[in-house]
Amino acid sequence: MxxxxxxxxxxxxxxxxxxxxxxxxxxxxxxxxxxxxxxxxxxxxxxxxxxxxxxxxxxxxxxxxxxxxxxxDKIPFITYPYEWSFNMYKEAALLTLKIQKYSLEHDFTLKDATAFNITFHKGKAVFIDTLSFDFYIENSPWRAYKQFITHFFGPLVLAHYHGAQQLKMLSNFIDGIPVKMISSMLPLKTKLSPLLYSNIHLLAKLEDKHNEDYKDEAKAAKLSKKGQFNIIESLYNYIKKLELKETSEWGNYYDKINYSDEAFIEKSRIINDWVNAIQPKTLVDIGGNDGTFVRKLEHYVETALVCDIDNNSVDLNHKTMKMNKEEFMLPFVLDILNPSPAIGFNNTERFSFLERVKVFSPEITLALAVIHHISLSGNVPFHNSALFFSSFSKYVIIEFPKREDSWVQRLLKSKREFENHFDYYSIESFESAYGAFFNIKQKETILDSERVLYLLETKS
Amino acid sequence: MYFLYFDPGLGAMIIQTIIAAVAGVVLFSKNLMHKIKVFLGIAKAHKDDVFDDIDVKDSDSENK
Known part of the structure; x- marks a missing residue:
C-alpha cells in the first residue's frame, strides 16, 4: 500500500x-x-x-x-482545461505535441496525453506530470494518440466550428470527448479534409469496429518513428493555424461603456490608492475582462488571477500576456453564476473553483462592474453575493453601478413586467446587505459617472 | 514496458499507419506549396505569432 x-x-x-x-x-x-x-x-x-x-x-x-x-515547484493556482480560452487550449495542445516530438528524439515517449497533465504557470503552459514518460519501443505506435485526439484535437476542432463553449465539455468528459461524438458533431465538409477525415472520422469508424475486440492485436500494430513524426508534425501545423470564428460578447468593451476618459482614469486612480495601501501579493479579478485594470496597478503582485465569462476577453488577455512576457498574470474563463464544479471519482479528482480559490486565498478580490450582472442578469440577491465574496478574500473592491447607470437601465428594461422585482437594487440595500459580512472601509463616487467604488473588509 | 492503466484503443493503434501516410502526403504538399509561393514571391511574411515551432531550440537543450 x-x-x-x-x-x-x-x-x-x-x-x-x-x-x-x-x-x-x-x-x-x-x-x-x-x-x-x-x-x-x-x-x-x-x-x-x-x-x-x-x-x-x-x-x-x-x-x-x-x-x-x-x-x-509549487504552482499557486491550478487551472483546468475547461477553464482555458481557445488560445490557451491551443498552447497546451501544442506543448503536448512538442514534448512528444522531443521525447521521440531522445528515445522516450509520452505514455499518456491527458489535458490535465498541463496547467498554466508564470505566463505559459507547463507540463506537470513528471512520470508520464516511458521508453520508446522501436516501431510502436503512439499509445496516447487517441487520448490526444479526445482531449485536445477534437475539442479544438469542435470549438473552431461551433464556438469556444465547446471547450467546456471536458468537465463532463474527464477522460476526453468520445471520438464518435466528435465525429458526429462535425459538419459534413470536414470529411473532405484529409487530416480531419483520417484523425477523426476514420478513427471513430475504426474504434467502433474494434470496440468489442479484445484480442491483443494492438501489440501487432506497427508504426515507424518517421511515421509518428509525420502525425505529430501535421497535427502541430494544423492546430497552430486553427482559429475561432466568433466575436466577443463584449467586443470593444471599453469603447462601448459609458465612461468618459476622466472617469476611467479616476477609477484607476482610486483603485491604485487602495491597493497600494494594502500591498497584496495575490489578487483575483472576477470579471476582469482582458486584464486592463490589473495591468494599471502600480503595485507589483506575484500572482493575479483574472477571470471572465467571455472567451475572447480571456484570449486577448492571454495574447497580451504573451506579448509582454508577463509572469504574474493568470487569465482563465469563469462564469461566476456557474463556477467550475468538483468532478471525477468521489468528486475529488478536480477541485471546484471555490475550493481552489479558498486555498489560494487572494488578499484582494476585485469585482469591478459585475455586481449588476450578478444581481440583475443572474437574479442573485445581495445577501447571497455578499456571502460568496466574503468567503475567500480579506478585502473586496466592488464597483457598484447605481440604478441611473445606463447598463443597469438596460438590464432592468430587459426584465419587462418583472422589473418591479428588482426595486431592491439600490445603493442603500446594497450597503445594508453587504454590511452584514463586511466593514465598509472606503467609499468613493467616480466623478462623471453613475458608479461608486467600495473597499470592503471581511468581518472575521 | 507499458502500464495498461487506460485503454489506448485498438482501432487507434491500428489506424496510425494510415494517418501517418496521410500526414506524410499533407506535409509534403504543404511544404511544396510553400516553396512554390516563396519562389513566386507570394508567401506571406510571418506575422506576430505567440506560438513558436514544434522544435525545441537546440542551443538551449544541448548544454544539458
Whole structure:
C-alpha cells in the first residue's frame, strides 16, 4: 500500500502518486518506474525539458529501495482545461505535441496525453506530470494518440466550428470527448479534409469496429518513428493555424461603456490608492475582462488571477500576456453564476473553483462592474453575493453601478413586467446587505459617472 | 514496458499507419506549396505569432 497519503486526484498511474506534505507538492515513485526514472534523469532528458520551460522543475528529496520522492515547484493556482480560452487550449495542445516530438528524439515517449497533465504557470503552459514518460519501443505506435485526439484535437476542432463553449465539455468528459461524438458533431465538409477525415472520422469508424475486440492485436500494430513524426508534425501545423470564428460578447468593451476618459482614469486612480495601501501579493479579478485594470496597478503582485465569462476577453488577455512576457498574470474563463464544479471519482479528482480559490486565498478580490450582472442578469440577491465574496478574500473592491447607470437601465428594461422585482437594487440595500459580512472601509463616487467604488473588509 | 492503466484503443493503434501516410502526403504538399509561393514571391511574411515551432531550440537543450 502507499506509505503516504496520496492526493485525491492521483491514483490512475501506478508509476507513482502525488501527495502533499507540509504544504509542499511531492511525488512518490514506485519501484515499477525506477528504471524509467533513472534513465530519464541520467540521460539529462528531464533537465532538457525543465531548462526549456516545458516541464515543471523538481528535485529529488529522498531515495530508497521502496520509493523515490520528488518535490515539485509549487504552482499557486491550478487551472483546468475547461477553464482555458481557445488560445490557451491551443498552447497546451501544442506543448503536448512538442514534448512528444522531443521525447521521440531522445528515445522516450509520452505514455499518456491527458489535458490535465498541463496547467498554466508564470505566463505559459507547463507540463506537470513528471512520470508520464516511458521508453520508446522501436516501431510502436503512439499509445496516447487517441487520448490526444479526445482531449485536445477534437475539442479544438469542435470549438473552431461551433464556438469556444465547446471547450467546456471536458468537465463532463474527464477522460476526453468520445471520438464518435466528435465525429458526429462535425459538419459534413470536414470529411473532405484529409487530416480531419483520417484523425477523426476514420478513427471513430475504426474504434467502433474494434470496440468489442479484445484480442491483443494492438501489440501487432506497427508504426515507424518517421511515421509518428509525420502525425505529430501535421497535427502541430494544423492546430497552430486553427482559429475561432466568433466575436466577443463584449467586443470593444471599453469603447462601448459609458465612461468618459476622466472617469476611467479616476477609477484607476482610486483603485491604485487602495491597493497600494494594502500591498497584496495575490489578487483575483472576477470579471476582469482582458486584464486592463490589473495591468494599471502600480503595485507589483506575484500572482493575479483574472477571470471572465467571455472567451475572447480571456484570449486577448492571454495574447497580451504573451506579448509582454508577463509572469504574474493568470487569465482563465469563469462564469461566476456557474463556477467550475468538483468532478471525477468521489468528486475529488478536480477541485471546484471555490475550493481552489479558498486555498489560494487572494488578499484582494476585485469585482469591478459585475455586481449588476450578478444581481440583475443572474437574479442573485445581495445577501447571497455578499456571502460568496466574503468567503475567500480579506478585502473586496466592488464597483457598484447605481440604478441611473445606463447598463443597469438596460438590464432592468430587459426584465419587462418583472422589473418591479428588482426595486431592491439600490445603493442603500446594497450597503445594508453587504454590511452584514463586511466593514465598509472606503467609499468613493467616480466623478462623471453613475458608479461608486467600495473597499470592503471581511468581518472575521 | 507499458502500464495498461487506460485503454489506448485498438482501432487507434491500428489506424496510425494510415494517418501517418496521410500526414506524410499533407506535409509534403504543404511544404511544396510553400516553396512554390516563396519562389513566386507570394508567401506571406510571418506575422506576430505567440506560438513558436514544434522544435525545441537546440542551443538551449544541448548544454544539458
Amino acid at each position: 502507499n506509505a503516504k497519503n496520496p492526493h485525491s486526484s492521483s491514483f490512475r498511474d501506478p508509476s507513482g502518486y502525488v501527495f502533499i506534505e507540509g504544504g509542499d507538492i511531492k511525488r512518490a515513485i514506485n519501484p515499477i518506474y525506477f528504471k524509467q526514472y533513472k534513465a530519464l534523469t541520467q540521460s539529462g532528458f528531464y533537465q532538457g525539458l525543465i531548462k526549456n520551460g516545458l516541464l515543471i522543475s523538481h528535485k529529488e528529496v529522498s531515495n530508497s529501495d521502496e520509493t523515490i520522492v520528488l518535490q515539485a
